[in-house]
Amino acid sequence: MFAPHPLDSARLFAALGDRNRLRLVARLCKGPASITALGEGFHITRQAVTKHLRVMRKSGLVRSTRRGRHTIWQLNEHRLQDVRRYLDLISKQWDDALARLRTFVER
Amino acid sequence: MFAPHPLDSARLFAALGDRNRLRLVARLCKGPASITALGEGFHITRQAVTKHLRVMRKSGLVRSTRRGRHTIWQLNEHRLQDVRRYLDLISKQWDDALARLRTFVER
């Protein structure tokens, strides 16, 4: 079965926990792109974009492949599913807790 | 319809993007609890726990109610669903992008 590691999950959520990184993800949803192409609409340096991409790569959310003189970045669909599964697990536990509470309170 | 704001979402993910906060969430899944009860198994100060809880409250992930001399904290199921919905939206866009890519590549 699937057992999400809390530390890995934390890193994954942290990777999504930044405004600019979320915008990068949204941009990557439209398809793979190079660094300069990704930073087009942004008001940050190319280096900042690079840093964000590496943070996300470290968490496994994104991967890169060298292609000639530019590096192509794309989303890692599996990791996104990991996050969703982790949230589902939390939600389920929470629902169970609520159910137990209702039983106790007997309202 | 539901339109998740990227900035709000970022704050929400950031709230989950910390090892100790994730452990707090896991603990809160078992039911509401007070601050000292929450920090029981942790190796951090009560004040640190308080700070984490407030970060999560600011993102709407958790809420608190004063009850006598202790404050009871519990999860906010609605916000959890918000995160899940946002991820679903991202995943869907990503799936669409993949579909488009397959059409282009014509493999």
Place this chain on the structure above:
DNA sequence: CGCACTCGCAACCTTAAAGTTGCATATTGA
């Protein structure tokens, strides 16, 4: 070939996150 383009590396700055310590305040049980 040479120049423009795309990127990596490294140093640096600024700010905020994570955590601690110390003290004040309110509540409750004996």
Place this chain on the structure above:
DNA sequence: TCAATATGCAACTTTAAGGTTGCGAGTGCG
């Protein structure tokens, strides 16, 4: 009532995140 309990408030330290600038290196078009 009084002390123990449970929390809040504030100042402080340390570390890392987010961002910038400068420079060097590989790649490809004209």
